[in-house]
Amino acid sequence: MNSIMTHGLAAQAEVHQVVRDASGLISSTWLLIAFPLLGAAVLLLGGRRLDKTGHLIGTAASCLSFVMAVALFVAMLGESGDARAFNVPLWEWFNAAGYQVEVGLLLDQLSMAFVLLITGVGSLIHVYSIGYMEHDERRRRFFGYLNLFVAAMLLLVLASDYLILFIGWEGVGLASYLLIGFWQHKPSAAVAAKKAFVVNRVGDMGMVLAIASMIVVFGSSSFELVFAGAGDAPTSWLNALGLLLLLAACGKSAQFPLQSWLLDAMEGPTPVSALIHAATMVTAGVYLVVRSAAIYDLAPEARTAVVLVGTITLLMGAIIGCAKDDIKKALAGSTMSQIGYMMLAAGLGPAGYAFAIFHLITHGFFKANMFLGAGSVMHGMNDEVNMRRFGGLRAAMPVTFLTFALGYLAIIGIPPFAGYFSKDKIIEAAFADNILIGLCALIGAGITAFYMTRVMLMTFLTSKRWAEDVHPHESPRVMTWPLIGLAALSLVGGAALLYVGGGIVEWLEPVTGEEHHDLPLPVAALIAITLVVVVAGVAVAWLLYGRRPVPVEAPAGNPLTVAARRDLYGDAVNEAVLMRPGQYLTRSLVYVENRGVDGAVIGAAKAVGGLSARWRRWQTGFVRSYALTMLTGAGLVVVAMLLVRLP
């Protein structure tokens, strides 16, 4: 069945795209998921005999998926621009009282972009992990989990029904849980894994209720029917849907107020941080919002909420990133902040959807690049993560340094590196929407320049502050080649995506729509101002960390630094508002249950029958006769009733 996915406000560009049934190669889209899923099954069930080859099987599965993705991309390019969406039905999942869900995939321009990012960056990270996890005795299992993650993430972005999307959504959550807690012998890792899962479940409440609402409103949760019906749905419901989906997105994408798990998630091995907690999974919330464009287009209040959440998080993450001495946590704060930018853009509606995805992809390149670089540094420094113990690694690790530097230039937005194009577009769109939001985005860019320069200086430049018996060395080639690949993408990815063949905005237009607002000032002026702010950020970092020696012990710091070190008291708030009252409630309920509810019943029973005296008799087999007596008695009652009733 062909159908039209249509949405959009009357005043804005209406989006039309024919979704066709897949044929030919595209009907095998499911192979994308099948390869890594099979890989995961083989690796996790295969047992010890695969210990020697497990990492190769896992990497091959991911690479096969990437090859398939490229083939699909080529096939898609062969179609005309507004006919690149395909339904790939697989099987009917169930039909419960008229609510029908089909397991099926939707391959369109948006999911294609994600598929390429996930399989491409994913495969590079698989290759890198061969080296990074070389000495871990559970490497086979690690690759099994990575494959599981890739499969689930692909299902998330390819599903054609919110309920199927939710399977992928929870699947990546599971993979994230397993990988954060991969070194389970460390209690901190086990706790962080659980925290990530539980906080994500708070977001899942939003997802479950959103789908339940869709059933009430549309009788379905398939993209096709929901998007087609959005135009006729009451605005109150659309706003509710938008807010519920936003709650889900906040959990998965570590957005305020559900951000607290991401920093702890750095307990996982570094390739995991790069793939799951930087490049792909944490951006799933942005995907969800953009995919639900048909709903958000018609839900202005919900969109405002998305913008606010994004803006708050972009500032929070950036501030946290400034104070962290742990290189991974500094990068994690940065990830929060960059996803905040994407959320902000997504909340701007058709004016920002494409830029959100654009920044998501470039961020995937340069952040994965820098996380893997951090991993390479740790690999050479006996797993040290404290940047106050780094310094001067430029000479010892030249490849890591140069590739990291390209990622650095990309994220702070120096032209012509990738982040310049994508972040600049978001700042422009933010200014066009609201001057205050625009200013926040601009300030965020300055802070980004500051904390990233700080990371760069403390790690690779400045003087050596190494612990004794540390002998930094460059990582093996299996790790540096993925770095070089990602660094190249950080260099050219932005310009390529923006300009080659019409660019990503035109590519996504059939899915997301397009809309232009007038800027309050000329674009060139805004670009100049942004660059000045960025340079100012770099300069301040240079003054604080470049010109002065970096102390090995962290100085006391001002109140803001202290707050930022403690993640702006996110955990303290959770603890005070949720954890402690929850513990108190649980303990008192257990007390009341054991003494109160139960005690009352038993006490009453004892009081009524003087039962305590007979207690012993109950326990010695009299119960059988009691029960039989009861049954006989019951029979007698029946007879008695009948005698009375039936003359």
Next chain:
Amino acid sequence: MTIPWLTLLIAAPALGAVLTALVPAGRGTLAKQVAIAFSLLSLAIAIAVIAQFELGADRYQLVEQQAWIDALGIYWALGIDGIGAALIALTAVATPIVAMAMWPEAEAEKRDPKAFFALLLAVEALIFTAFLAKDVLLFYIVFEAMLIPLYFMIGMYGGPQRRYAALKFLLYNLFGGLVMLAAVIGLYVQSVDAGNASFLLTDLVALDIPVETQRWLFLGFMLAFAIKAPLWPFHTWLPDAAAEATPSNAAFLSGVADKVGTFGMIALAVPLFPAAAAEFAPVIVVLAVISIVYGALLAIGQTDMKRLIGYTSISHFGFIVLGIFALTERGATGSTLYMINHGLSTIALFVIVGFMISRRRSRLVADYGGMQKTTPKLAGVFLFAGLSGLALPPLSTFLSEFLVIAGTFEQYRAAAVIATVGIVLAALYILWLYQRTMTGPERADIGATRDLGRREIAVVTPLIALILAIGFFPRTVVDVIDDGVGPTLAEVDVEAPPPLVSVTDHAAEGNDE
């Protein structure tokens, strides 16, 4: 002559119980083999029965009806519908698995194990009868009768407080049964008044009972079912029974036997007293939501693993009751599916905790830690069972929980929203339990523990396979259940509103543009 399939289904485990009991003392292994053979025979008959079930055909199929006490209108009346078929399948699958898990437990007891197996088969026969009975008195008799073997199973085998737990179990349930008996008689009186003295379910459903009378009768039935199921605040017998019974017995009790309670709600209480059910539904929905949250919070606070799982069951039974009394087809279908999935998942959890207890001789969470290092397979299946307990998609439990929430949302928005808190709490109690037992540094006092053995893998594999299979391909199961739930809910005059937006029309317009 047609084969009386349903009577055969009941007769097989009943005969097995007798034969197992007749095995001479001291031949424990033979007793086990006989019991497992008969449980497998019952499974085969159950498969044959379900294979004959036709979707969209008669409401009750394979019907058998023999007058038992003619003068009183009591019948040996059996029949199977979609709800019954689903629960028969659960019982038939669970019994051999539980019997296999019981094998070493019975050995660890100093008692002759044969009684344990004989009682298990006796309970299976009684549960089959309860799910098939189409005569209310017959249902009542087996509902009560199964308490006796269960009482002995809890009281004879298990932890140090087992006698107390068994007695508590019995007193609570007998009390409920007594009240139900009064209601059964009251119902019968109604049928006598109508001029057709009969205990047949079909006759009784056809009665037009005044609402005032319905209320009392409904409450009588509901109390018994709410104790059995169990619903807050009638639940306190379950944690004790779960903690003191042997793990496999606890699995059977809360995974299978208690489903007779929720089955009674949907298959008897609602269709017999539709007006009263609709009237009391809001109250029961509140109790169900309390059960969900209360059970989950109590589970978080437990220090005893089996007690903890007992409380998770209270939370899950809350979901089942919620879906039934939302009185929407989607909710009730979800609830019935939930009964099956909760059975599979809880049996898996109890049985695996049993494996752990057999290694460390302790039920306390604090006596475990860091086990995933030495026993990765045990940790793996435990995590899997836990994930099914927290309803992770696409495991089978997810769909049932989602359908319950979605079905409830149609009628009771606030209740559905509060119920979703249960999904957060479930993650907390399961993952915290896993964290405390399986992760962390290896503990010196635990030392070398052996990983899963072959028999243990054989016990959990079918459970895992079913949880995955129903998760990925739930369509047939849902269709069968829906086939029974539809007509049952049709008795109640609650109609679900159509979707606000009629999407199909709009899509058609879209094509014209």
